Amino acid sequence: MHTIDTVVIGGGVSGLIYARERALKGDQVLVVEAQDNVGGAVWSHTLEGIETNTGAEAFAIGRGAMLGLVKDLGLEDRVVAPATGSSFIVGDDRAYASPRNAVLGMPAKPLAKDVRDALGFWGAVRAWRERFVPAKRATGESVTVAEFVRARYGKAVLVRLVAPIIRGVHSADPDKLELRAVMPQLAERVRELGSARRAVEEILERRGVRSSSGSAVHSLTPSMAELPKALARDIEAHGGRIFTHTPVLGLRASSEDRTWIITAATQAAAFTREFKARTLVIATGPEFARHLLSAPAPAIANLIPVAPATPVRLATLVLDNPELNAKPRGNGVLVDPTATTIRAKAMTHASAKWEHIHRAAEASKPGRNVVRLSYSPDPEGDLPEPEQFPWLAIDDAAAIFGMKASDLNVANWALTDWTGTMRQSGPGHTAALETLARALETQTRGADAPLPHLELTGAWRAGNGLEAITRFTRELASR
Numbered sequence: 001m002h003t004i005d006t007v008v009i010g011g012g013v014s015g016l017i018y019a020r021e022r023a024l025k026g027d028q029v030l031v032v033e034a035q036d037n038v039g040g041a042v043w044s045h046t047l048e049g050i051e052t053n054t055g056a057e058a059f060a061i062g063r064g065a066m067l068g069l070v071k072d073l074g075l076e077d078r079v080v081a082p083a084t085g086s087s088f089i090v091g092d093d094r095a096y097a098s099p100r101n102a103v104l105g106m107p108a109k110p111l112a113k114d115v116r117d118a119l120g121f122w123g124a125v126r127a128w129r130e131r132f133v134p135a136k137r138a139t140g141e142s143v144t145v146a147e148f149v150r151a152r153y154g155k156a157v158l159v160r161l162v163a164p165i166i167r168g169v170h171s172a173d174p175d176k177l178e179l180r181a182v183m184p185q186l187a188e189r190v191r192e193l194g195s196a197r198r199a200v201e202e203i204l205e206r207r208g209v210r211s212s213s214g215s216a217v218h219s220l221t222p223s224m225a226e227l228p229k230a231l232a233r234d235i236e237a238h239g240g241r242i243f244t245h246t247p248v249l250g251l252r253a254s255s256e257d258r259t260w261i262i263t264a265a266t267q268a269a270a271f272t273r274e275f276k277a278r279t280l281v282i283a284t285g286p287e288f289a290r291h292l293l294s295a296p297a298p299a300i301a302n303l304i305p306v307a308p309a310t311p312v313r314l315a316t317l318v319l320d321n322p323e324l325n326a327k328p329r330g331n332g333v334l335v336d337p338t339a340t341t342i343r344a345k346a347m348t349h350a351s352a353k354w355e356h357i358h359r360a361a362e363a364s365k366p367g368r369n370v371v372r373l374s375y376s377p378d379p380e381g382d383l384p385e386p387e388q389f390p391w392l393a394i395d396d397a398a399a400i401f402g403m404k405a406s407d408l409n410v411a412n413w414a415l416t417d418w419t420g421t422m423r424q425s426g427p428g429h430t431a432a433l434e435t436l437a438r439a440l441e442t443q444t445r446g447a448d449a450p451l452p453h454l455e456l457t458g459a460w461r462a463g464n465g466l467e468a469i470t471r472f473t474r475e476l477a478s479r
Contacts, residue, residue, distance in 0.1 A: 001261075001274060001275075001276045003257070003276045004028050004030050004275060004278070005027035005028045005277070005278050005279060006019065006022045006028070006279045007030045007031075007275050007277035007279070007280055007281070008029065008030070008031045009032055009248050009262070009282050010032075010040075010282065010283035011032070011033030011035070011037075011040070011244065011283075012038070012039065012040025012041070012228075012284075013039065013040060013469055013470075014040075014462065014473050015033070015038075015281065015283030015457070016231035016232060016235065017231060017473040017474060018283060018455070019231075019235050019281075020231050020234050021477035023234070023239065023240040028240075029241070030242075030243065031240065031241070031242045031243065032264055033243065033244045033245075033246060034244075034246065034248070035244060035245075037244060038228050039225060040055070040228075040421070041418050042055050042056045042228050043224075043228070044222075044224070045416070047316060047318050047370075047412045047413070047414055048364045048365070048411055049360070049363070050318065050357065050360045050368075050370060051223045051225075052316055052350060052357065052370055053223050053224050053225070053372075054316075054414075054416045055224070055421070056224050056466060057219060057224060058217035058218060059218060059219070059466040059470075060216060061216055061467075062216075063206075063467065063471065065467050065471035066467045066470050067218070070227075073227075073230040075226060075227070075230055078226055080219050080220070080221055080355065081218055082219075082331050083331070083353060083354060083355045083358070084327060084353065086098075087331050087332050087333065087334070088329050088332075088333045088334070089160065089161070089333070089336060090333045090334075090339070090342065090399075091336035092339050092340055092342075095329070096114075096117050096118045096160075097330070098161070098165075098334065100112075102115075102161065103200045104162060104166075104182065104183065105157065105163075105166075106157065106161070106162065106196060106200050107127060108200045110127035110130065110197070118161060119157065119161070123156030123157070123160070124156075126153070126156060126157075127154055127156070129154075130195055130197050131197055131198075133152050133195070135190060135191050135194045137151050139188075140187070141180065141187075141430070141431060142178060142428050143178070143179050143180075143187060143427075144174065144175055144176065144177060144179060144427060145175075145178075145179050146162075146173075148196075153196065158174065159336075159338070160336070164335060164336055164337060165334060167334075167346075168335065168345045168374070170182065170422065171310040171424075172424050176426050177424060177425060177426070178425050178426055178427050178429050180429075181463060182425075182464070186203075221356040222356060222360070246264045246266065247264060248264045249263045249264060249272060250262075250295070251292050251295070251296050252296050253296045253297065254452070259276045260276070260279075260454070261275070261276055262274065262275045262276075262277060279452075279454075279455065280453070280455070281455045281457065282456050282458075283456075283457045283473075284458060285423075285460060286306045286307060286460040287306055289304055290302075290304045296451075297443070299443065300436075300439055303435055303436045303439050304436060304456070305429055305432040305433065305436070305460070306460075307423040307429060308423070308424050309420045309421065310376055310422045310424055311377060311417065312375065312376060312421070313374070313383045313384065313386075313416070313417050314372060314374050314415070314416040314417075315344075315375070315389055315392075316371075316413060316414045317370070317371050317373070317390060317394065317397060317410055317412075318370055318410065318412040319369045319370070319397075319409060319411065320365060320369075321369055321408060321409055322366070324349070324351075324369040324371075325352075325367065328401055328402065329349060330352070331349055331352055331353035332346065332347055332349050332353060333400050334346050335400075342399050342400065344396040344400075345374055346373070347373045347397060349370075350370040351370040351371075357370055365411070368411065373393045389415050390413040390415075394408050421459065422464060425463075433461060440454060455477075457469075457476055
């Protein structure tokens with residue numbers, strides 16, 4: 001059996017990035033993916049001639065990892081910024097702009113007018129008093145987002161600014177989400193600088209952008225699907241191979257030549273085939289990684305923390321309502337988690353946020369608009385039933401825009417489910433990842449290691465979002 005330098009299990013963005021990095025370094029690379037296309041949650045569909053994202057619609061510009069990758073892929077001319085920087089938070093009886101000088105909803109200038117409008121006078125004063133909170137308070141390793149914000153900024157900031165972002169963007173509960181999982185250095189910088197406000201200000205200065213939640217991002221035209229397409233092209237251009245419809249069934253480690261043997265099904269599933277790899281990369285969810293490694297590497301498998309995934313149901317509406325060109329809710333809306341009249345957790349007015357989608361919508365029909373609403377499970381753990389759509393999305397969109405549902409003219413709609421993308425990292429998750437990293441170092445690297453070379457990547461390890469995944473995976477592949 002021929003030995004391949006690197007076999008990557010999983011053709012999502014993580015797996016493609018790793019495979020590309022190694023192919024560029026001269027490795028013979030193979031990617032095996034169970035689905036019929038690569039890209040995972042980064043893909044698109046076309047409604048009424050308008051290409052729209054079915055998953056991730058943008059990437060954070062943050063520390064520049066994604067911008068660097070996009071440049072390396074030759075996609076610079078496809079990068080676009082939001083057409084407007086405004087976004088709103090909507091509840092049952094009020095709507096307010098998301099403050100501009102903020103990170104994860106935490107304001108750098110608590111007494112600014114947009115913060116006072118959101119929090120009220122006394123809520124803003126409490127947030128301003130953060131500067132007097134002892135630097136060590138709520139900055140422990142396993143502190144949750146809610147514990148940190150409540151102790152430092154007060155309840156109003158948590159409920160009105162942070163919780164809508166955590167729920168709408170991260171599909172998580174701030175009471176269960178570890179702060180280090182979403183902002184790894186924040187607590188440490190608070191201890192060093194003396195306050196969260198100063199740490200937030202530092203982050204904003206480093207980013208060089210002062211904008212409301214959801215606008216410190218870029219996208220690609222005509223959709224984010226250009227990213228996995230370009231990654232796949234580069235892999236194949238450098239001699240790599242990508243097999244779709246090829247689910248992996250099992251693994252075993254060969255002690256004779258220090259290789260991994262991967263057993264996979266063929267597209268027809270009539271028979272199986274095996275691949276031999278010097279380096280194995282598992283770029284899947286943690287549950288499947290644990291399953292694959294349970295027999296050949298149980299000590300590693302048992303150390304993989306299972307960060308539960310929150311399923312997300314996305315409803316895309318194409319609306320023939322020219323009045324929406326006035327952008328009544330800016331580029332989109334995060335919904336107050338306490339709202340009872342709106343079931344969606346967020347809505348993106350895609351044709352208002354992205355000029356290229358606006359042009360495509362206008363070319364399809366003048367006055368046409370595209371909105372996308374996202375839904376998470378209710379307190380009982382249930383998503384809205386597919387049979388409730390598009391009516392539920394129409395009702396929610398109308399409520400957010402301040403219109404009647406009967407006023408919305410739906411030209412087309414689509415529903416997309418993502419069940420394993422938004423990972424929830426609870427207290428202790430970061431420490432568990434550090435333990436796992438040490439075990440991988442001692443057990444799978446070096447001539448004396450008991451197992452062949454193994455790497456693990458994905459959102460559960462790198463963090464949610466393309467920026468975090470790109471930074472982590474490129475560093476991992478460069479070793």
